[in-house]
Amino acid sequence: MHEIIRLVNRNLTISLNMGFVIWQIIFPLIYIFVAGFAYTALIHQVPFGNKTLDYPAFIATGMIGFNIMNSTLISGIIIWNDRRHGMFEQILVGPFTRAQYIVSNVYTIGIIGLVSAAMITAVGYPLFFKQVEFNILTVPLVIFASITGSILFGSIASIISTRLKSSEGFNVIINTVFLFFAFVSTAFYPAQGAPPILSTAFYFNPLTYLVDVVRAGIFGYFNSLVATEMIILGVGAVILFVIATKLLSKLEM
Amino acid sequence: MAVDNIDLQVPSGKIFGFLGPNGAGKTTTMKLLTTLIPPTGGQMNILGIDAIKSPLEVRKKIGVVLQQPSYEPTLSVEKALDKYGMMWNVEKNIRKDRVEELLVAFDLVDIRKKKNDDLSIGQRRRVQVAREFMHDMELLFLDEPTVGLDPSARRGLLDFIKGKVKDGLTIFFTTHILEEAEYLCDDIAIINKGKIIAVDTPGELKNKFGKEKTIKIHISEQKDISSLLAGIPECTIEHDSGVIITVRSSHSEQVLQDILKILASNDMAVEDLSVVPTSLEEIFLSVVKNSNA
Numbered sequence: 001m002h003e004i005i006r007l008v009n010r011n012l013t014i015s016l017n018m019g020f021v022i023w024q025i026i027f028p029l030i031y032i033f034v035a036g037f038a039y040t041a042l043i044h045q046v047p048f049g050n051k052t053l054d055y056p057a058f059i060a061t062g063m064i065g066f067n068i069m070n071s072t073l074i075s076g077i078i079i080w081n082d083r084r085h086g087m088f089e090q091i092l093v094g095p096f097t098r099a100q101y102i103v104s105n106v107y108t109i110g111i112i113g114l115v116s117a118a119m120i121t122a123v124g125y126p127l128f129f130k131q132v133e134f135n136i137l138t139v140p141l142v143i144f145a146s147i148t149g150s151i152l153f154g155s156i157a158s159i160i161s162t163r164l165k166s167s168e169g170f171n172v173i174i175n176t177v178f179l180f181f182a183f184v185s186t187a188f189y190p191a192q193g194a195p196p197i198l199s200t201a202f203y204f205n206p207l208t209y210l211v212d213v214v215r216a217g218i219f220g221y222f223n224s225l226v227a228t229e230m231i232i233l234g235v236g237a238v239i240l241f242v243i244a245t246k247l248l249s250k251l252e253m
Numbered sequence: 254m255a256v257d258n259i260d261l262q263v264p265s266g267k268i269f270g271f272l273g274p275n276g277a278g279k280t281t282t283m284k285l286l287t288t289l290i291p292p293t294g295g296q297m298n299i300l301g302i303d304a305i306k307s308p309l310e311v312r313k314k315i316g317v318v319l320q321q322p323s324y325e326p327t328l329s330v331e332k333a334l335d336k337y338g339m340m341w342n343v344e345k346n347i348r349k350d351r352v353e354e355l356l357v358a359f360d361l362v363d364i365r366k367k368k369n370d371d372l373s374i375g376q377r378r379r380v381q382v383a384r385e386f387m388h389d390m391e392l393l394f395l396d397e398p399t400v401g402l403d404p405s406a407r408r409g410l411l412d413f414i415k416g417k418v419k420d421g422l423t424i425f426f427t428t429h430i431l432e433e434a435e436y437l438c439d440d441i442a443i444i445n446k447g448k449i450i451a452v453d454t455p456g457e458l459k460n461k462f463g464k465e466k467t468i469k470i471h472i473s474e475q476k477d478i479s480s481l482l483a484g485i486p487e488c489t490i491e492h493d494s495g496v497i498i499t500v501r502s503s504h505s506e507q508v509l510q511d512i513l514k515i516l517a518s519n520d521m522a523v524e525d526l527s528v529v530p531t532s533l534e535e536i537f538l539s540v541v542k543n544s545n546a
Contacts, residue, residue, distance in 0.1 A: 006340050013336055017327045086323030093287045093317040094340060097309055 003096050007104030008111070015075050015112065024071055028063040028120050032127065035059060035188070046190045049221035057131050060124030061218050062187035064117050064142075065149065065211035069181055071116040072109045072150045073174065076157025079105060079248065080170060083161065088251075102248050105158065106151060106241070113150025117142065117214075133220030141217030144230065148237040149210035153181075155240035162247040181207045209233040256281050256447040258295075263392075263425055263440075268418055270438030271427040274541055278447040279427045280320060283396050286425065287317045300391055316385040320396040320427075322377055326370035330361050330380050333369055334387055341388035351387050358413055359383040360406065374401040382410060392423045399433060411437055431534040441533075443540050450544045455533055462540055463531030466505040470498045470512065471525035481519060485511045 001009075036056035045052040082088040091101055121142075125132075132138075156177065164170045182188075184198070185207040191199040202208045209229040216226040256278040263269040273279045284290045286299065288308035297304040304311045325333050331352055338348040356362045359379045369377060378401045385393065395414070399407045411433060418424060428434055434441055435455055442452040451458060472478075475496055482500070485508055502508040505528055516523060 001339075001342055006342060010336055010340055013332075014325050014327050081326075085326055086319065086321045087325065089289060089319055089321070090317070090323040091340075093289055093312060093315075093319070095309070095313045095342075 003100045004104045004107065007091070007096060007100060008107045011075070011078055011104060011108035012111065015078065015108065020074065024067065024116055025119065025123070027070070028067050029123060031066070031188070032056070032060045032063050032124055036127065043189065047192065048215060048219060049223065051131065051219060051221065053131055053219070057128035058190070059188060060127040061215045062211050063124060064120045065145070065207055065214045066182060066187045067116040067120045068113045068146055068149045068210065069153045069207050072113045072153040073157045073178060075109050075112045076154040077161055077174070078108065079158050080161035084167065098249055102245055106154065109154030110147055110150045114146050117146040128218060132218055135220045137222050138217045138220055141222070142214055145210050145213040145217065145233065148233045149206070151241050152206050152233065152237040155237070155244040158244040159240065159247060162244070162251050181205055185211060187211045206233065206236055256285070256444070259449055261442060261449065261452070263423060265423050266418065266421055267439040268414070268424040268426055268437050270434040270441040271425060271444065272431070272434055272441060272537060273444035277444045279444060280396060282444065283394060283427060287315065287394055288312055314391045316388065316390040316393040318382050318385050318393070318395045318398050320400070322374070323381060324369040324377055327368060329366050329368055330372070331356065331365040333380060334384055337384045338387035343388055348387065355383040355386055360409065375403060375406060378402055379406060386417070390422070392425065395424060395426045397428055399428065399430065407433070431532065431537055435533045443537060445541050445544045451540050458533070458536055459531060462536045464503040465501050465531055467529040467531070468500045468502065468505055468509055468512070469527045469529065470500070470523060472496060472498070472516065473522045473524050476521065478521070481515050482512060
């Protein structure tokens with residue numbers, strides 16, 4: 001078995017514990033079915049491109065992006081946990097190179113991101129299936145968003161993991177980053193109805209781009225704005241990935 | 254701690270002890286030898302491989318138990334052993350047998366289902382050391398492997414290591430516990446301030462640096478006999494409570510005879526007497542002290 005596959009196997013084994021899986025399923029389900037239907041009274045319909053979406057359909061598709069972010073932020077902290085529990089050095093005195101360790105983390109994050117996206121798509125499908133419009137771009141757009149989003153958020157978690165030393169600092173930063181990404185985005189509510197400052201802030205958040213591209217794929221709507229969002233998402237993922245890799249390769253023993 | 258001009262040859266199939274005070278450079282040397290950090294100069298040949306040019310080739314043939322704890326908190330003891338074997342590409346059926354063997358050898362059977370996060374420090378350390386024997390290797394680096402272990406677990410580990418060496422494994426071993434080094438090691442190097450200050454077998458180190466022996470004499474009555482023994486050459490009275498006299502000398506046999514004669518001629522009865530050879534610990538302290546001076 002190749003070294004990277006062995007490391008991915010190990011990463012998945014340590015990440016996919018029962019708590020993680022429950023968190024990954026229950027948390028978005030609460031948002032989709034509780035918040036989704038509870039807020040329907042307040043937010044009847046949401047304009048999206050040339051369509052108007054029911055709020056449950058809007059939030060269910062938002063949860064796909066949200067779950068990709070959530071799961072990859074968590075799996076991105078493999079590096080943090082490895083450093084904290086001495087496994088980072090232990091792996092690097094084993095039959096692995098630093099590059100293999102980095103690549104294995106990227107694969108792990110990508111796999112978890114894709115599985116999370118598939119899981120929420122399956123769960124949320126009954127809510128948005130009436131408005132789904134499959135076309136040639138649907139699946140590639142959702143896959144593109146899942147992979148670039150995973151790499152982007154995984155890289156952010158990796159960067160935080162390499163820079164911080166104390167558990168308290170790490171927890172504060174991760175929670176702050178999570179709150180900002182989750183709630184200052186178009187995952188839960190549309191940018192159109194928000195105050196101008198907030199709706200502008202939405203576009204400083206990569207989750208907004210990720211969610212918009214996922215929705216564009218699922219509802220079959222593609223225009224120049226979606227293309228721009230895809231470019232921003234892709235470029236952001238590449239830049240953050242390069243930074244994360246450089247920081248990780250320079251991480252002192 | 255930087256290390257400088259370290260020149261070490263570790264014979265195959267032996268246990269090589271690497272001793273030194275805190276901050277002497279032991280862990281830095283260990284990190285260099287295990288290729289965790291590259292040296293700024295010099296040569297490093299491990300198992301016939303140039304470790305600077307081909308660090309990965311070296312790492313494929315060695316095992317390392319680092320000083321710091323390392324564990325997967327979410328895995329059970331048996332799962333952690335199995336996954337570690339998988340990471341080393343050990344076949345599944347071999348892994349299964351080795352897990353059972355190591356659970357017994359390291360007294361982990363009762364806690365096999367417990368998660369690493371729930372273990373005591375000593376239990377976790379046992380898992381960490383046991384885990385390294387999941388894969389085959391030619392050379393094993395052990396950086397203070399007995400830290401946190403109780404005396405019985407410690408002795409069990411040392412005996413397990415001895416058994417592995419009989420099977421042909423070479424071991425590079427650092428410790429602070431000098432009795433362990435004396436019990437286990439075929440050769441010993443002492444490092445201080447980043448430089449090697451002594452390398453030899455424990456016996457030869459004793460011959461070189463431990464000629465002095467300690468003589469303890471317990472007499473029946475309380476008398477100050479320092480003045481009586483003042484004339485004996487090469488003899489230092491370290492302690493005289495009037496009942497117990499502790500004498501150090503490099504000519505212990507002659508000195509002992511002289512003391513007994515003096516005591517007899519002064520009608521002083523000896524209740525108890527012992528001659529203690531210099532321990533490795535005393536040699537270590539003396540060598541490090543001389544090196545600091």
